Amino acid sequence: MTLALHNTLTRAVEPFQPFAPPRVTLYTCGPTVWNYAHLGNFRTFLFEDLLRRHLESSGYEVFHIMNLTDVDDRTIKAAAAAGTSLAEHTEPYTQAFFEDCAYLRIRPAHLYPRATQEVPAMIALVERLLAKGVAYRSEDGSVYFAIEKFPTYGRLSRLDRRELKIGARVASDEYAKDDPRDFALWKKATPEDDAVGAGWDAPFGRGRPGWHLECSAMSLQAIHARFGVETLDLHAGGVDLIFPHHEDEIAQSEAATGQPFARCWLHGEFLNVRGTKMSKRFGNFLTARDLREQGVDAAAVRLLFWQTHYRQPLDFNDAALDGAREGVKRLGECHARLHAAAGTGRGDGPLVALARTLEHDVAAALDDDLSAPRALAALFEFVRVANRELDHGASGAEGGGAAALAALERVMTVLDVLPSPPTVDPALASWVEERLAAREKARKAKDFAAADRIRAELKARGVDLDDTPAGTKWRHARPGP
């Protein structure tokens, strides 16, 4: 089995061929820390997490870089509005982002370069471009990239260069450019910029980096320093970044290095709400912390997202999330059963073959352009058959329970959709144990009315009971809506 990924450059699913396997350099465009990232942003970060995990599970050694954009129009505006410095404003949101990632079980990148801390690399890149004559200093004190000097401009987005102007928004600084389509590498600092600490001195004038510049400068610096290359194996982001962000990254990077910037470009589709993209602008957004406060298990969010292929739009609604929560519960039940039945022996029962099938099918699905929906189908097929075998007594060593459990857990290192362990309040636990003992006594005495009263009493405190041959188990009911 070999991994194939959809490359936006060619609009085709192609075999994945990193430059120097098993090493894979992966750059993913991170958040702008002007506010909390919303669930739409996290759909992209979760698709990238799936990519990262599947690569690692397949034996690749991934070096993952995710930038943090802590200087741009929005961060500056927000800091000014709050009357704080840029750094004071972005730091809490940066921390919040890390918290949200941890909540959603997103594997941390190996490097999180922050734009404000890598300005020297950006200045160096601008100088490189100026020296090559593909960038120019404008009368307004900014530096622009001259796209006419880059003949393949528009290759990624497939926007015809002659048509870029039509219908496009008219930039206020257009008059300062040689060509309206040119984009800013370095923006002259305004008094507003300096007021919040968003100005840096550079040989070509005091200013601040353009948005696109940071990704090129930081990614190239990171991989050049470590691996001596200036080509990324993978570069990923949301579809809205294809143009202009990634197009411009390609232009400035390749003009500077003469090397392809990224071998393969991946773009994730939007998370929609009633058909329209989730966006701060539209006010139809939900943050990760909103869900966490509602008691939503991150596993349910992951499962919901895995149900839809990353290149398809996904419409978010409560019913779909509830469905995912039920699915997660089912996975957790099966996992618990296998755990209990795993035994210590090896065995060669039906579960051994089932375990092999699960791992094979999940890997095959993900190898095919990260088809998480098909991986889930394989997973739930596994659950159904495993439960059936366990029902029929294929337990413990002779049934291969250990093999099935191991396979499930290996698959979970990639999908990671098992329910979070509940946090148990010790005081509640001792009370529950006491009531359970009373109920057990009533059941032994065939006083089922009393037993049911106790069940109802526990239910009222959010505790569900499960009578099994091995005794009564209890757990917290799903947090209410």
Place this chain on the structure above:
RNA sequence: GGCGCCGUAGCCAAGUGGUAAGGCAGAGGUCUGCAAAACCUCUAUUCGUCGGUUCGAUUCCGACCGGCGCCUCCA
């Protein structure tokens, strides 16, 4: 105007030139003191509409209807 995406059961959605995965919800059954969980069975003669190509199309082509995205700083 340009580039591009989507329209499959109540909901979320896979998929293929040869006759519709999976999850949730629903119905019936087995099990259970009762439940829960689990298992079994059932739930789209049909894949937006209309044409075309084909032995055969949901899958290819065209038109149309409906929804959406990008077109200089949005994941």
